[in-house]
Amino acid sequence: xxxxxxxxxxxxxxxxxxxxxxxxxxxxxxxxxxxxxxxxxxxxxxxxxxxxxxxxxxxxxxxxxxxxxxxxxxxxxxxxxxxxxxxxxxxxxxxxxxxxxxxxxxxxxxxxxxxxxxxxxxxxxxxxxxxxxxxxxxxxxxxxxxxxxxxxxxxxxxxxxxxxxxxxxxxxxxxxxxxxxxxxxxxxxxxxxxxxxxxxxxxxxxxxxxxxxxxxxxxxxxxxxxxxxxxxxxxxxxxxxxxxxxxxxxxxxxxxxxxxxxxxxxxxxxxxxxxxxxxxxxxxxxxxxxxxxxxxxxxxxxxxxxxxxxxxxxxxxxxxxxxxxxxxxxxxxxxxxxxxxxxxxxxxxxxxxxxxx
Amino acid sequence: xxxxxxxxxxxxxxxxxxxxxxxxxxxxxxxxxxxxxxxxxxxxxxxxxxxxxxxxxxxxxxxxxxxxxxxxxxxxxxxxxxxxxxxxxxxxxxxxxxxxxxxxxxxxxxxxxxxxxxxxxxxxxxxxxxxxxxxxxxxxxxxxxxxxxxxxxxxxxxxxxxxxxxxxxxxxxxxxxxxxxxxxxxxxxxxxxxxxxxxxxxxxxxxxxxxxxxxxxxxxxxxxxxxxxxxxxxxxxxxxxxxxxxxxxxxxxxxxxxxxxxxxxxxxxxxxxxxxxxxxxxxxxxxxxxxxxxxxxxxxxxxxxxxxxxxxxxxxxxxxxxxxxxxxxxxxxxxxxxxxxxxxxxxxxxxxxxxxxxxxxxxxxxxxxxxxxxxxxxxxxxxxxxxxxxxxxxxxxxxxxxxxxxxxxxxxxxxxxxxxxxxxxxxxxxxxxxxxxxxxxxxxxxxxxxxxxxxxxxxxxxxxxxxxxxxxxxxxxxxxxxxxxxxxxxxxxxxxxxxxxxxxxxxxxxxxxxxxxxxxxxxxxx
Numbered sequence: 001x002x003x004x005x006x007x008x009x010x011x012x013x014x015x016x017x018x019x020x021x022x023x024x025x026x027x028x029x030x031x032x033x034x035x036x037x038x039x040x041x042x043x044x045x046x047x048x049x050x051x052x053x054x055x056x057x058x059x060x061x062x063x064x065x066x067x068x069x070x071x072x073x074x075x076x077x078x079x080x081x082x083x084x085x086x087x088x089x090x091x092x093x094x095x096x097x098x099x100x101x102x103x104x105x106x107x108x109x110x111x112x113x114x115x116x117x118x119x120x121x122x123x124x125x126x127x128x129x130x131x132x133x134x135x136x137x138x139x140x141x142x143x144x145x146x147x148x149x150x151x152x153x154x155x156x157x158x159x160x161x162x163x164x165x166x167x168x169x170x171x172x173x174x175x176x177x178x179x180x181x182x183x184x185x186x187x188x189x190x191x192x193x194x195x196x197x198x199x200x201x202x203x204x205x206x207x208x209x210x211x212x213x214x215x216x217x218x219x220x221x222x223x224x225x226x227x228x229x230x231x232x233x234x235x236x237x238x239x240x241x242x243x244x245x246x247x248x249x250x251x252x253x254x255x256x257x258x259x260x261x262x263x264x265x266x267x268x269x270x271x272x273x274x275x276x277x278x279x280x281x282x283x284x285x286x287x288x289x290x291x292x293x294x295x296x297x298x299x300x301x302x303x304x305x306x307x308x309x310x311x312x313x314x315x316x317x318x319x320x321x322x323x324x325x326x327x328x329x330x331x332x333x334x335x336x337x338x339x340x341x342x343x344x345x346x347x348x349x350x351x352x353x354x355x356x357x
Numbered sequence: 358x359x360x361x362x363x364x365x366x367x368x369x370x371x372x373x374x375x376x377x378x379x380x381x382x383x384x385x386x387x388x389x390x391x392x393x394x395x396x397x398x399x400x401x402x403x404x405x406x407x408x409x410x411x412x413x414x415x416x417x418x419x420x421x422x423x424x425x426x427x428x429x430x431x432x433x434x435x436x437x438x439x440x441x442x443x444x445x446x447x448x449x450x451x452x453x454x455x456x457x458x459x460x461x462x463x464x465x466x467x468x469x470x471x472x473x474x475x476x477x478x479x480x481x482x483x484x485x486x487x488x489x490x491x492x493x494x495x496x497x498x499x500x501x502x503x504x505x506x507x508x509x510x511x512x513x514x515x516x517x518x519x520x521x522x523x524x525x526x527x528x529x530x531x532x533x534x535x536x537x538x539x540x541x542x543x544x545x546x547x548x549x550x551x552x553x554x555x556x557x558x559x560x561x562x563x564x565x566x567x568x569x570x571x572x573x574x575x576x577x578x579x580x581x582x583x584x585x586x587x588x589x590x591x592x593x594x595x596x597x598x599x600x601x602x603x604x605x606x607x608x609x610x611x612x613x614x615x616x617x618x619x620x621x622x623x624x625x626x627x628x629x630x631x632x633x634x635x636x637x638x639x640x641x642x643x644x645x646x647x648x649x650x651x652x653x654x655x656x657x658x659x660x661x662x663x664x665x666x667x668x669x670x671x672x673x674x675x676x677x678x679x680x681x682x683x684x685x686x687x688x689x690x691x692x693x694x695x696x697x698x699x700x701x702x703x704x705x706x707x708x709x710x711x712x713x714x715x716x717x718x719x720x721x722x723x724x725x726x727x728x729x730x731x732x733x734x735x736x737x738x739x740x741x742x743x744x745x746x747x748x749x750x751x752x753x754x755x756x757x758x759x760x761x762x763x764x765x766x767x768x769x770x771x772x773x774x775x776x777x778x779x780x781x782x783x784x785x786x787x788x789x790x791x792x793x794x795x796x797x798x799x800x801x802x803x804x805x806x807x808x809x810x811x812x813x814x815x816x817x818x819x820x821x822x823x824x825x826x827x828x829x830x831x832x833x834x835x836x837x838x839x840x841x842x843x844x845x846x847x848x849x850x851x852x853x854x855x856x857x858x859x860x861x862x863x864x865x866x867x868x869x870x871x872x873x874x875x876x877x878x879x880x881x882x883x
């Protein structure tokens with residue numbers, strides 16, 4: 001009970017706080033906040049919005065899982081952004097250049113994407129383990145390199161081709177696609193959503209039931225205690241970074257396998273950064289991340305309705321930003337209060353004068 | 358002994374504490390404490406580790422506010438919100454652990470934070486030189502603190518509080534970091550300052566020292582004052598019984614259980630500082646046999662921590678070999694060494710022993726993540742871990758409402774019992790115990806000693822590092838003295854006294870037949 005309260009209270013507080021903040025911002029700019037929020041909620045039932053939200057949730061979910069693996073041991077993998085971009089190009093190139101039976105073709109693309117993401121993450125990981133380079137700096141720089149590399153790879157003299165006025169890689173043949181679930185006019189849900197769910201379950205099992213998850217959590221909680229307990233810090237950095245990169249490599253696959261079938265200039269960027277915010281909001285917990293991803297997707301997609309009621313869509317960005325800021329504060333406050341309460345409880349149950357140590 | 362002439366009884370007392378109560382999450386650190394300190398006296402506050410002495414002094418120094426009770430200074434009731442309030446009222450505190458910046462000079466350290474008093478230039482320097490005499494500090498204020506020894510650093514700490522105008526000086530376990538010879542020098546300083554009208558509150562649990570220096574004694578037990586005594590008439594025995602409230606636990610082991618079987622064999626172990634300029638461990642040879650407790654004595658910072666961490670594989674040795682039961686550990690990592698049968702009680706349980714926010718059963722897995730009963734292959738065995746944690750809680754008397762509470766919720770003694778219980782599980786062949794009873798209450802201390810003795814009788818080899826010389830002499834079968842990274846002398850725990858050990862620890866040379874020098878110490882760079 002108390003545990004659950006400690007986990008749910010901070011995000012609830014953060015969301016309420018940021019809604020108030022945005023409400024104030026709306027009032028100041030002369031709009032009616034109730035109108036704006038109402039328009040966002042009613043937008044969910046219109047057109048393909050609901051399916052769009054679910055699809056977007058799946059993508060955000062994978063991104064946040066990738067970030068969360070690093071967070072578990074206080075590794076700040078800001079490079080998810082670059083890792084999935086590189087993985088998307090390579091997966092598209094590999095998928096478009098081979099011919100395999102359905103199923104196997106898709107699997108090869110998935111593996112190629114994971115390997116590409118891991119390889120891109122390996123560079124900052126190796127730099128950190130061997131030279132002590134801070135992963136925040138190196139992954140940010142790798143993000144810059146990823147943009148350059150992907151632009152180079154889709155040049156027409158490399159792997160790209162010109163279609164209309166868009167440059168893109170060769171289209172993946174149908175054997176490499178992943179079918180979705182169609183709702184007719186309501187849109188099509190990506191089949192990769194189920195892979196995302198499986199990833200979440202796998203992540204939970206890994207963190208809570210395996211030795212690797214234990215070592216990861218121990219390293220994050222106290223690197224000194226972990227090393228005294230026989231956890232090899234360098235190995236953990238390397239493995240968790242590679243794993244984080246491999247999952248990051250899958251971020252673009254829902255769209256690539258389910259809709260676009262090619263990497264083009266229309267590539268959806270920025271998901272890696274949203275993943276950081278969602279992992280923070282979800283406290284690295286697979287359930288929490290799912291909720292965070294859903295919230296993010298909802299704000300993104302139903303925010304489109306705001307233009308109709310004459311409110312700038314950017315209010316959504318303000319809301320997302322203020323949620324992240326306030327949730328970090330709220331978690332810390334609640335954590336301290338809970339720990340003190342727990343200590344008092346232990347003291348009470350033992351009889352307080354027992355020992356003054 | 359002391360100089361009662363300077364104690365003035367007619368003036369209002371320097372400090373009066375009435376009915377002080379302070380609760381912390383989980384414990385009442387102080388309850389209804391009464392303490393009266395007359396002006397110009399050395400007043401000792403005695404109590405076991407964890408009795409609540411330090412909390413009381415933090416309250417008097419304004420670091421913590423009492424939940425109940427009043428403080429009077431020179432007859433006036435005061436309320437301290439911060440240490441600077443206490444300093445304004447003329448109360449200064451010298452902490453057990455020095456709070457000095459090594460890379461600053463004596464003058465900079467003293468003036469830091471008190472720049473408003475005499476500036477930072479010549480005036481400050483003059484004042485420091487003036488006050489230095491009182492503390493017996495004979496160094497130029499321009500000297501870097503890192504070049505000073507422990508005793509001089511302590512004088513700088515005293516100088517800091519004098520500079521801020523303190524008339525009442527709290528010394529929190531000032532002798533813990535000193536060897537016996539330095540203790541005598543400190544006492545000379547204290548007596549000299551007492552004659553000039555300063556009042557001292559001397560916190561200690563070492564009865565001989567209390568009887569040697571104090572004009573009056575107040576005893577604190579389990580957070581409350583249990584009585585006062587005149588140190589000139591009370592015996593150590595009576596004082597000790599007031600402190601403990603029952604019969605004293607003793608670390609002493611009875612008969613020897615040492616066998617011929619070598620368990621740990623360290624040969625020629627060398628470790629350099631990270632920049633490679635000087636050795637931290639220099640050619641250390643060490644043998645621990647089955648059923649034997651080998652104690653390592655040494656002033657802190659002479660390489661004991663590094664020795665332990667190198668044997669555990671947390672630091673990489675420059676050269677030398679480490680063998681455990683004929684198995685070469687030299688190239689193995691920490692986990693493999695633990696799996697080979699080493700249990701490790703780290704000196705700092707918060708930093709190295711526990712995951713504080715995790716439940717007790719989760720902590721049981723740490724260091725055992727590859728072994729039964731807490732793991733099966735790559736999977737954790739959570740049921741096994743929980744059951745075995747229940748066993749530790751019962752067998753080692755860990756006072757907790759359950760195994761699902763976070764480790765941080767337990768008191769220090771109970772946390773340590775959990776660590777000791779964990780490190781003695783899985784049938785280790787060697788236990789490395791670094792300060793196993795540091796900062797724990799008497800009950801936990803007795804239990805931990807008993808468990809170490811029991812394991813030793815069952816054939817466990819124990820490497821014991823401790824700053825508590827009584828513990829070291831009481832538990833060990835062999836004592837090695839460590840100085841500047843080398844094992845320089847052997848001592849026989851049956852005949853050696855803490856004073857002899859103290860001499861050997863400072864490198865002053867042995868004066869006793871109980872200490873046999875085994876290596877020549879080069880004097881010089883330090």
